[in-house]
Amino acid sequence: MSASTAAPARQLWHVLRYREAADAIAWLGRAFGFERHLVVPGDAPGAISHAQLRCGDALLMLGSWRDDDFGRLQTVPADVGGRVTASTYVVVDDVDAHHARAAAAGAEIVQPPEDQDYGGRLYLCRDPEGHLWCFGSYDPLADGAG
DSSP states (O other): OOTTTOOOOOOOOEEEEETTHHHHHHHHHHHHOOEEEEEEEOSSTTOEEEEEEEETTEEEEEEEOOSSTTTTTOOOGGGGTTOOSOOEEEEOSOHHHHHHHHHHTTOEEEEEEEEOTTSSEEEEEEOTTOOEEEEESOOTTSTTOO
C-alpha cells in the first residue's frame, strides 16, 4: 500500500468536561503527572475551550463544561449524583508511588493499590470533580500480556 492510500493509525483519546477546567489542568499535573500539550482559552474568563494533556504517549482532551450540543450529551459527575458511565485507565510504572502522589494531592482513593488476578497492580481514585480514574501496571498491549 502506498503512503497516499495507507489507512491512518487508529488512536483512542479520552475526553472529559470540567466545571473548573483551568483548576483541573493544574491538579491533573500535580496529582497524576499530566503535562500541558495544548491549552486553548475559552471566551469566558477562566474558561478552557479545549486542552490536551500528555502522560507519556497517552493524551487526554478536556475543556470547560458549557451548555452546547456536546455539553448536553456529556456532563460532569456532580450533575448526575457522582456516578460515571466510563473511567480512564492509565498505565504507570510504579502504581504505589503514583497512588501516594495522587493521595497527597487530594485524590479521593476509591480502591487502594491491589494486585489483580489478570496481572499487574491497580488503584482507583476520583479527581476533585468526581471523574473516575484507574491507574495500573497492566499493559494490555505489552508483549505477552492478555
